[in-house]
Amino acid sequence: MSKELLLSKAKEARKRAYVPYSTFHVGAALQTKNGNIYLGCNIENAAYPVTCCAERVAIFKAISEGETEFVEMAVVADTERPVPPCGSCRQVMSEFFAQTMTVHISNLQGEVKTMSVEQLLPFSFSSQDLSDRDGKVSE
Template identity: 65%
Template sequence: MHKEQLIESAKQMLDHAYVPYSKFPVGAALITDEGKVYQGCNIENAAYPVTCCAERTAIFKAVSEGERNFKALAVIANTDRPVPPCGACRQVMSEFFSPEMKVYITSKDLEVKEVTVQELLPFSFTPEDLSSGQTK
């Protein structure tokens, strides 16, 4: 699957977003190393902190089905600039994606910025930090 197809898959999710409060739909599409695509959209809640972003929805769907090896993620919103993922999504990405994995952040005009997970969240807290900080 080409980058443009992955972005189109993310764009399809904009119509599925549940955004009665912010009116800010976001779509995401995650492709595994084997080529399977998991789509996600943001899902809001009246109790704002329990809202789930599109990126985490796609990641959690994939992980809940046993996927652990990912190739790329595309994110899109109706923004003037390529939409940056929030901090929570960046941390989840650092948990499940390699630092070199490509993330395509996209605007309403299909302006795409290609970044890596490392660029989105440099010096991230990782599972390795947990084991190195344990006392014996």
Template identity: 70%
Template sequence: MGQNNLLEHAKEIWHKAYVPYSKFRVGAAIRTKSGKIYQGCNIENAAYPVTCCAERVAIFKAISEGELEFDRLAVVADTDRPVPPCGSCRQVLSEFCEPHMEVEIANLKGDVKVMTMEQLLPFSFTPKDLEAGQEG
């Protein structure tokens, strides 16, 4: 598997998703600006609110290793259309990813759509909004 093929990394981790309740597997891979790739899969829990999505697992793994700058994200699921990140994942990603960063959303049928973070979450709430509220 090529080091730069994020979608293949997302597909690889997709198989490891822990989804005993929904049976809805999602795999994600995020590449840092330093070139490292972190994979994540969704992990469910019987207490549904504490379930963690694949995108957040990948980015949290990277952050826990000291990586804070990201280059690209890929997400894949066995869906009819390319699978988009949920709202919670979009908000977490907007905290760490630049608006122009590209996100590959895909399904296992080979359909792929590339969008920017700005397209996924326009007019997002960011750390800059907190800074503005603290002035004065």
């Protein structure tokens, strides 16, 4: 799938955002190795900490459907610069995506910045950090 088509799908997904508090619509489109596309939009809640970003919605939808191999993602919002994913989304991307996977971030003016997961979150916390432990609590 072309970058432009994936960005178009993300832009379409942002129209479904549930954002009564911030009115900040974000859309995401995630392509899997199987060629499937999973869309996500941000979903807010009056209890702000339980809000979920568009990127995580798309990732969790794909994972819940058994998808585990991903090709690229696009994220779109109405921002001055291409919309940067939040820290929580970057950590979730780092968990499920290869460090070299492409993420296209964009705004409604069509500015696009393409980055790898590693560029979005260098030196991320990973499963290797947990597996290197000896099972004992450090003092």
